[in-house]
Structures are given as C-alpha cells and as structure tokens.
Amino acid sequence: GNSVTQMEGPVTLSEEAFLTINCTYTATGYPSLFWYVQYPGEGLQLLLKATKADDKGSNKGFEATYRKETTSFHLEKGSVQVSDSAVYFCALSPYGGATNKLIFGTGTLLAVQP
Amino acid sequence: DAMVIQNPRYQVTQFGKPVTLSCSQTLNHNVMYWYQQKSSQAPKLLFHYYDKDFNNEADTPDNFQSRRPNTSFCFLDIRSPGLGDAAMYLCATSRISYGQGNQPQHFGDGTRLSIL
Numbered sequence: 001g002n003s004v005t006q007m008e009g010p011v012t013l014s015e016e017a018f019l020t021i022n023c024t025y026t027a028t029g030y031p032s033l034f035w036y037v038q039y040p041g042e043g044l045q046l047l048l049k050a051t052k053a054d055d056k057g058s059n060k061g062f063e064a065t066y067r068k069e070t071t072s073f074h075l076e077k078g079s080v081q082v083s084d085s086a087v088y089f090c091a092l093s094p095y096g097g098a099t100n101k102l103i104f105g106t107g108t109l110l111a112v113q114p
Numbered sequence: 115d116a117m118v119i120q121n122p123r124y125q126v127t128q129f130g131k132p133v134t135l136s137c138s139q140t141l142n143h144n145v146m147y148w149y150q151q152k153s154s155q156a157p158k159l160l161f162h163y164y165d166k167d168f169n170n171e172a173d174t175p176d177n178f179q180s181r182r183p184n185t186s187f188c189f190l191d192i193r194s195p196g197l198g199d200a201a202m203y204l205c206a207t208s209r210i211s212y213g214q215g216n217q218p219q220h221f222g223d224g225t226r227l228s229i230l
Contacts, residue, residue: 032216043221051216104156
C-alpha cells in the first residue's frame with residue numbers, strides 16, 4: 001500500500017540554521033509528492049510539489065527533490081527564520097487517481113528560536 | 115483572491131446536538147474534501163465529492179454526513195456529536211488530475227469544533 005514516513009519532531013533550531021526534514025515514501029507507480037505547512041490555528045498551505053523523478057520543488061527558500069531511487073523527498077532550507085516555525089507535512093498522491101487523494105506523513109513540528 | 119472559506123472558525127455545540135459546518139470555494143474546482151484533524155496529528159480524510167459523486171472513506175463513522183448542493187458549497191453534518199468528535203475540521207478542493215494525481219489540494223483555515 002501507499003504510505004509516508006517523516007522524521008519525528010519536534011525539531012528545534014536557532015535562526016539561520018540549516019534545516020532538513022526527512023521524508024520517505026512507499027507507493028506503486030509514480031506518485032506526486034507534496035510538502036504542506038500548517039501554522040498554528042490555520043489550515044494547510046501547499047509549500048512545494050514534485051510530480052516526477054528528479055523534479056525539484058522550491059518555494060520561499062525551501063527545496064525538495066523527488067528521488068525515486070531512494071524513495072525520498074526530503075525538505076531543506078539553507079537558513080531558517082523564526083517565522084518558519086510551523087508543522088510540516090509530507091504527502092503523496094498516488095498515480096492513477098482522478099481525485100488527488102493525499103496520504104500524509106505524521107507531520108514534523110519545527111520550532112525556530114531567535 | 116480565489117480561495118476556500120470555512121465558516122464558522124470556531125463552533126461550540128452540545129453533546130448529541132446536530133451541527134453543520136460549511137465550506138465555500140471560489141476556485142471552481144470539481145473535487146471537495148472534508149478532513150478531521152485532532153491535535154498533533156495529520157488530517158484524516160472523511161469523504162470527498164467528485165462533482166456530485168459522493169465518496170465515503172471506509173472508516174468514516176455514520177454520524178458524519180455531507181451535502182454538496184452546487185459546485186461552490188459543501189457542508190459537513192455531524193448528527194449526534196460525541197466528545198471524541200472535538201477536532202479541527204478542514205475543507206479542501208482540487209482540480210481533477212485525469213489519472214495523474216498531480217493536482218494539489220487547497221485548504222481552508224478550518225473550523226475548530228468543541229463539544230460541551
């Protein structure tokens with residue numbers, strides 16, 4: 001079956017530190033991969049996506065590369081800010097579904113300290 | 115800006131008293147979803163509509179129902195809320211992906227439901 005595994009949180013970093021949040025997946029075929037971010041008290045916002053192997057998604061300084069050989073989609077940012085503090089969800093959408101159902105990881109809480 | 119709007123942001127109801135949550139969208143997307151999210155957990159899909167076709171998840175309790183009167187609006191009805199139904203309820207929309215699964219979902223800010 002399809003599943004997503006994310007690194008456990010919370011992740012606590014100082015401002016300007018380098019961020020990596022690991023995400024690996026299990027899926028048949030060629031899923032699309034997404035990172036969503038959820039700020040306190042809000043819904044999920046799409047951060048970035050990649051729809052085929054070796055695609056790199058990027059947005060707001062965050063990047064993730066679709067690695068089919070390692071079934072991974074790790075999220076990285078070179079220099080985090082306090083405003084990046086949020087919960088980050090890795091998700092996949094299986095190929096072959098018309099309705100883009102998402103399978104989420106458990107989420108990783110990021111806390112950035114000044 | 116086109117968006118997904120959920121009302122109200124906070125809803126308080128009594129144990130066993132029916133409650134309805136609403137969602138509207140200006141994106142003109144064919145697919146609308148309802149999720150339940152409990153504290154420190156990932157969202158859990160309850161059901162979704164593909165146009166007027168309703169698709170229930172196998173483990174969604176019968177207590178939860180939904181209506182989609184037109185493309186723009188979708189409602190979540192909880193017939194007899196129990197204490198375990200206290201959660202954030204998220205609505206999302208997406209375009210059809212024609213088998214590729216590559217269209218992102220767009221989420222509203224959610225309704226936080228409390229049960230007294």
